[in-house]
Amino acid sequence: MTGDQDLLDDLLRLAAAGGAEVDVAPDPVAARVRFPHAPLIVIGADQAKACLRARLPRRPQVVVVGHEPIAPAAWDAAEPLGAAHVALLPTAEPWLVDRFAACTGTRPAPHGQVLAVLGGRGGAGASTLAGGLAVTAVRAKLRTLLLDADPLGGGLDLVLGWEQTAGLRWPALTEAGTHIDPSALFKALPHHGDLVLLSFARDSPPESPLASGQPHSWSVPADVMSVTIQAARATTDLTVVDLPRHLDDAAAVALGAADRAILVVPAELRATAAASRVAATAKAHCPDLSVVVRGPAPGRLKAREIARSLGLPLAGSLRPEPAVCQNMEKGEPPTAAGRGPLAELCQHLLAGLTAAAAGKPS
Numbered sequence: 001m002t003g004d005q006d007l008l009d010d011l012l013r014l015a016a017a018g019g020a021e022v023d024v025a026p027d028p029v030a031a032r033v034r035f036p037h038a039p040l041i042v043i044g045a046d047q048a049k050a051c052l053r054a055r056l057p058r059r060p061q062v063v064v065v066g067h068e069p070i071a072p073a074a075w076d077a078a079e080p081l082g083a084a085h086v087a088l089l090p091t092a093e094p095w096l097v098d099r100f101a102a103c104t105g106t107r108p109a110p111h112g113q114v115l116a117v118l119g120g121r122g123g124a125g126a127s128t129l130a131g132g133l134a135v136t137a138v139r140a141k142l143r144t145l146l147l148d149a150d151p152l153g154g155g156l157d158l159v160l161g162w163e164q165t166a167g168l169r170w171p172a173l174t175e176a177g178t179h180i181d182p183s184a185l186f187k188a189l190p191h192h193g194d195l196v197l198l199s200f201a202r203d204s205p206p207e208s209p210l211a212s213g214q215p216h217s218w219s220v221p222a223d224v225m226s227v228t229i230q231a232a233r234a235t236t237d238l239t240v241v242d243l244p245r246h247l248d249d250a251a252a253v254a255l256g257a258a259d260r261a262i263l264v265v266p267a268e269l270r271a272t273a274a275a276s277r278v279a280a281t282a283k284a285h286c287p288d289l290s291v292v293v294r295g296p297a298p299g300r301l302k303a304r305e306i307a308r309s310l311g312l313p314l315a316g317s318l319r320p321e322p323a324v325c326q327n328m329e330k331g332e333p334p335t336a337a338g339r340g341p342l343a344e345l346c347q348h349l350l351a352g353l354t355a356a357a358a359g360k361p362s
Contacts, residue, residue: 131335219248264292
């Protein structure tokens with residue numbers, strides 16, 4: 001974990017010498033999901049104080065690393081972080097190679113996948129696609145969690161027609177903090193068969209953050225999002241996350257945990273311009289980012305032209321399907337019938353995700 005490019009270059013070289021695979025995170029927000037389970041945590045001296053501010057949990061196998069002379073603040077942060085060692089480069093290079101070598105082969109077994117969906121602009125249809133993907137995944141015999149990470153999105157329970165379905169929402173889960181038992185969690189959430197939902201509640205108006213000077217009362221703490229996604233990976237085959245365009249800390253954690261992310265962009269010039277900014281931010285958290293272009297195209301923009309202008313691979317395109325919105329107004333979830341353009345796109349996207357997980361060509 002470091003934002004220091006010179007230090008990162010040295011650490012990658014030493015990890016390669018030790019035969020270890022490395023996950024790189026520029027800051028504690030990006031590292032939070034992987035932090036509890038990695039066999040070794042190497043924190044750059046530039047991020048030591050940031051880790052303290054982020055309140056990352058204490059754990060064994062933590063090393064703070066920096067070039068000589070290391071900043072006093074890094075020494076001060078090492079003990080509160082639980083770091084057993086502070087390694088000074090270049091003197092400690094042989095020792096650090098041995099540490100990397102010692103953790104080779106200790107990665108966790110394969111687990112459930114995480115697929116993130118976000119819109120290139122407001123009203124792009126990301127929530128509808130996320131709901132369709134979850135319903136389609138269950139039809140393919142996958143135990144699936146549909147996770148709402150957009151506190152201002154209106155609630156994914158409305159997308160599924162589950163607003164009257166009993167179960168915990170985010171506010172109750174947030175009160176429980178990070179002490180979450182995976183099996184108990186998913187029994188307590190709204191569910192039908194193999195589809196489980198975690199959404200925001202609408203039963204009480206949020207307090208104004210401007211009046212209190214505090215963060216939004218309806219936001220999810222980043223550490224709670226982290227342990228929720230860990231629980232989802234342990235107990236489900238697939239987690240589909242509906243993300244906001246403007247990432248808060250919790251949404252950034254969810255996007256950083258995703259195996260793949262999909263950006264939904266209407267086939268319009270202004271939507272494409274707006275999506276370029278969203279894409280730049282999203283790709284920093286999830287490199288496997290692709291685009292779905294949604295019609296109609298008033299100016300006859302082609303899907304491939306939009307993908308090329310964004311510098312992203314084209315995951316698929318979606319023809320207009322007014323019946324989807326009409327059915328959702330009646331409480332019917334998207335792709336419930338298993339046919340139509342949206343259902344076909346969801347089947348295609350899930351087939352590509354499954355193929356990538358199996359190491360096959362998409």
